[in-house]
Amino acid sequence: MSDDDSLMEYSEIVMKMFGSEDDGFEFYNNYAYEKGFSVRKEYCEWDNGHNERTLRKFVCSCEGFRAEKEDFIDEHNHPMTEPDLACFLRSHRRINDDQKAEIVQLQISGIHKHQIMDIMVRRYGGYDKVGFTSRDLYNFYHRNKAETLSGGDARTIISYMTESKRRDPDFFFQYKTDGRGHLTGLLWCDFQSQMDYRAFGDVVVFDGTYKTNRYNLTLVPFVGVNHHKSTVLFACGILSHEDTESYVWLIRSFCDAMIQKHPISVITDGDHAMQKAISIFGAFGVVGLVVGGIIAAASSSSRRR
Known part of the structure; x- marks a missing residue:
């Protein structure tokens, strides 16, 4: 990208206004995906009454990218990820609601975690199309199980026992x-x-x-x-x-x-x-x-x- 293009891109970014913090994060996350890096939310500042945020800082996962309310710095001290690998960076991975529901159903049916990942990869046509990694699936699997049981819901364990009875x-x-x-x-x-x-x-x-x-x-x-x-x-x-x-x-x-x-x-x-x-x-x-x-x-x- 030429210096003029970079200057124009910078001007367009700093002039943007967003209706919410989430909208701003989504924009910068999409920008990061195109460039080949991952972002995360850092600290925020509040007004005197601590009722509204006055500033939220987004940074590169390596802390080289910063976006603030009045400033934008596009400098990195690390190489960018190749476009076909950017989908594996942390801020670009997400298990959507439909996928979560399907994972839970497969879990209840007794399908092992690594088999669930294989099913998802085949369904979406590759690891880069799934939208999450095996580690994300394992974390969701255990988090969902813990949340269900800690909420006092006995249905999960009874479903597991019933499925065991069906198989044996x-x-x-x-x-x-x-x-x-x-x-x-x-x-x-x-x-x-x-x-x-x-x-x-x-x-x-x-x-x-x-x-x-x-x-x-x-x-x-x-x-x-x-x-x-x-x-x-x-x-x-x-x-x-x-x-x-x-x-x-x-x-x-x-x-x-x-x-x-x-x-x-x-x-x-x-x-x-x-x-x-x-x-x-x-x-x-x-x-x-x-x-x-x-x-x-x-x-x-x-x-x-």
């Missing part, structure tokens, strides 16, 4: 929700876990001391030991409340999963609500109570092996 008819799950649709109880196990229980389920250990997830739900694994002295998982449960009623529901669901085959002995962490639930439900014979410290020591020993 022997997969078992039961759940309960409160009046607001929040998940309060869930138990699940696959066919292999059921077979392990039939062979090695005379002694069952279940412990409600695990709260390692971000939602503060109690994870209750049902485990045993096989003929190789290795730990086997019979089922997993999740509870929102550690009370007798919740444990009664969990034990009943476990027995339903195992077709009412009851263990001979149960080892627990000595939780009073758990003990009472066992006595109320009457599902188990001899109950052995082991303090949490011994269980923790056994778990540590198992990890070392």
Whole structure:
């Protein structure tokens, strides 16, 4: 571009007026796409009452491009990206609403993330036509999942369990929700876990001391030991409340999963609500109570092996 063309382009840009900050950002982002660089929003200034913005600065991702209300500086200390690669720069990538809806549907259907990206690439005719990268898809995938669950919506996990049941008819799950649709109880196990229980389920250990997830739900694994002295998982449960009623529901669901085959002995962490639930439900014979410290020591020993 000649000096005269550059001067004319500069004059046209600094004379432009925009109805909103978003309009201004969209203009400069399009300009950056044509030139081969990416932009981001930097700081802003407010009026004395802090009611309206008086200045917003946009900068190159490498901080060489600056656009202010009264100035425009088109200087860069880095080479520009080739036109056919500019679409991969950060400010030019976006997952639109239609794509988000399709990704969620594919996710619910059990399609893996890398397969979803492959589907999108084929549909749009190439990576440069999709509008986002694999990293963008992974970030959206996990962000959408976290937002859905943190909002108390149990439909996502139930949809996943239902799809697992559809793919494997022997997969078992039961759940309960409160009046607001929040998940309060869930138990699940696959066919292999059921077979392990039939062979090695005379002694069952279940412990409600695990709260390692971000939602503060109690994870209750049902485990045993096989003929190789290795730990086997019979089922997993999740509870929102550690009370007798919740444990009664969990034990009943476990027995339903195992077709009412009851263990001979149960080892627990000595939780009073758990003990009472066992006595109320009457599902188990001899109950052995082991303090949490011994269980923790056994778990540590198992990890070392």
